[in-house]
Amino acid sequence: MKTKRVLLAGLFHETHTFLHHKTGLDEFRQGGLNIGHDVISQNTGNGSPTDGFLEYAQLRDWTVVPAIQMAANPSGMVAQEAVDLFNSHFFDVLEKESADLAGIFLILHGAMVSQDCDDVEGVLLRETHNRLHAKGIDIPVVAVIDFHANVTKDMTDFSTCLYSYRMNPHSDAREAAVHAAQRLEQLMDGRTASQHHLATAFVIPPTGLATAVNPMKAVQAKARAIEARDPDILCINVMGGYAYADIPDCGFSLNCCTSGDAETARGYLHNLLAEFEANVSHAYPTETSLESVLERVDAEPHGKGPVLLVEPADNIGGGTPGDGTGLLEPLLDTGRKNIVAIVNDPEAAAQCHASETGKTINLLIGAKTDEHHGKPMEFSGVVRHLSDGKFELENKQSHLASMMGTHIDMGPCAVLQNVQATVLLTSHKTPPMDLGQLHSQGISPENADFVIVKAAVSHKDAYDPIAAASYNVQSTGLCTSELTDLPYEKLTGKQISANV
Numbered sequence: 464m465k466t467k468r469v470l471l472a473g474l475f476h477e478t479h480t481f482l483h484h485k486t487g488l489d490e491f492r493q494g495g496l497n498i499g500h501d502v503i504s505q506n507t508g509n510g511s512p513t514d515g516f517l518e519y520a521q522l523r524d525w526t527v528v529p530a531i532q533m534a535a536n537p538s539g540m541v542a543q544e545a546v547d548l549f550n551s552h553f554f555d556v557l558e559k560e561s562a563d564l565a566g567i568f569l570i571l572h573g574a575m576v577s578q579d580c581d582d583v584e585g586v587l588l589r590e591t592h593n594r595l596h597a598k599g600i601d602i603p604v605v606a607v608i609d610f611h612a613n614v615t616k617d618m619t620d621f622s623t624c625l626y627s628y629r630m631n632p633h634s635d636a637r638e639a640a641v642h643a644a645q646r647l648e649q650l651m652d653g654r655t656a657s658q659h660h661l662a663t664a665f666v667i668p669p670t671g672l673a674t675a676v677n678p679m680k681a682v683q684a685k686a687r688a689i690e691a692r693d694p695d696i697l698c699i700n701v702m703g704g705y706a707y708a709d710i711p712d713c714g715f716s717l718n719c720c721t722s723g724d725a726e727t728a729r730g731y732l733h734n735l736l737a738e739f740e741a742n743v744s745h746a747y748p749t750e751t752s753l754e755s756v757l758e759r760v761d762a763e764p765h766g767k768g769p770v771l772l773v774e775p776a777d778n779i780g781g782g783t784p785g786d787g788t789g790l791l792e793p794l795l796d797t798g799r800k801n802i803v804a805i806v807n808d809p810e811a812a813a814q815c816h817a818s819e820t821g822k823t824i825n826l827l828i829g830a831k832t833d834e835h836h837g838k839p840m841e842f843s844g845v846v847r848h849l850s851d852g853k854f855e856l857e858n859k860q861s862h863l864a865s866m867m868g869t870h871i872d873m874g875p876c877a878v879l880q881n882v883q884a885t886v887l888l889t890s891h892k893t894p895p896m897d898l899g900q901l902h903s904q905g906i907s908p909e910n911a912d913f914v915i916v917k918a919a920v921s922h923k924d925a926y927d928p929i930a931a932a933s934y935n936v937q938s939t940g941l942c943t944s945e946l947t948d949l950p951y952e953k954l955t956g957k958q959i960s961a962n963v
């Protein structure tokens with residue numbers, strides 16, 4: 464039997480449209496930009512969704528036709544040249560290969576916005592569909608997408624099956640790609656399916672989207688139960704959405720791919736929306752002032768391990784610069800000690816590298832990217848450690864693997880320490896999703912009293928097990944959970960806070 468030829472490509476970015484700094488080709492080169500056979504060689508065995516697909520393709524003896532794969536850390540609006548580069552390679556391979564393809568598999572995020580386009584993935588899928596249609600080619604187009612995707616009607620209208628991660632933190636990203644590949648196989652073998660999309664009015668901050676708690680826990684459980692009992696269903700996706708994209712399709716949505724009838728599918732989606740609405744009070748968590756948190760920490764004796772001061776306002780996994788000082792500076796001002804923090808500051812890291820370990824230096828650190836994340840602050844300390852910043856994930860199913868694979872490059876790093884705090888300075892902003900980030904630099908967060916974590920939910924698999932307590936603390940930054948503070952213009956008819 465002739466082996467099936469499957470075109471593989473990836474375009475992965477979660478775009479924070481309120482950040483001024485554009486995401487260009489440099490950011491994609493840092494996160495991963497592979498063309499042709501490199502898409503296979505650079506992803507095989509790296510724990511990413513692409514790796515999951517490649518393993519399944521090998522198992523089934525498919526011939527993978529690699530086009531291009533690009534990924535960058537969440538950050539500001541994507542420069543059009545990055546989308547253009549993807550399109551030129553992707554459509555070139557599609558044009559050359561389409562006559563012999565059995566299917567197309569895409570690794571997408573689903574919340575990508577470029578300078579010219581609010582719905583990069585929708586336009587990509589529509590153009591792909593149109594080109595195939597023009598040639599009279601009818602093959603399945605399947606994409607694995609992130610749980611935080613802002614799914615549009617074009618994305619479901621012009622793909623055959625979308626399959627999203629179920630877990631947040633995304634411990635199942637690679638597994639989701641394998642499940643998506645299984646759906647592709649069924650569709651290539653002749654199963655027919657249609658997709659149904661239900662947009663909702665709800666835009667939810669990242670802190671309200673952990674799948675271990677409601678509302679997402681309840682909605683995911685119900686969706687899995689429907690999938691399990693109805694054999695017509697290929698998948699039901701519960702999409703948390705990504706709040707920091709000022710686009711009309713921002714927010715929580717539901718979709719269903721089924722071989723059954725449309726009415727049943729729509730009924731399921733409305734039942735899931737009702738389940739969400741019954742739990743909506745948990746979707747908009749508030750953050751607590753540092754002062755109140757410290758009062759509670761002092762009043763309530765807690766067990767072994769650090770207190771996590773989670774700083775969602777500068778959530779690196781949500782796109783912000785990771786150099787905010789809005790929490791570190793006031794915490795130091797309280798006189799507290801035994802603090803661990805990570806600040807992305809290539810300039811300060813370089814100044815440490817220009818010194819040497821054991822020397823005391825006085826630096827201005829943090830808040831150098833924009834005016835939204837505090838002010839640069841003086842920090843005087845001993846240079847304890849210098850490195851190239853490369854490390855391997857301790858947890859191969861870390862949320863970080865869904866974005867970057869298991870080998871991470873933080874750029875030149877330095878550890879500065881004084882009587883109050885140990886600060887890791889990085890050169891490439893790196894979301895705090897795996898303890899290898901600190902351990903590789905000689906820092907043991909387990910022994911700290913306070914750890915500042917620039918995240919919302921994605922840190923939980925790594926940090927919650929070592930922590931005595933965890934609080935979401937107010938700070939300044941563009942990943943605030945107070946969405947009403949953001950200057951949205953395109954969210955007509957959407958709900959962005961607990962108060963309707």
Ligand SMILES: [Zn+2]
Pocket residue numbers: 609610611633
């Ligand atoms: Zn995500």
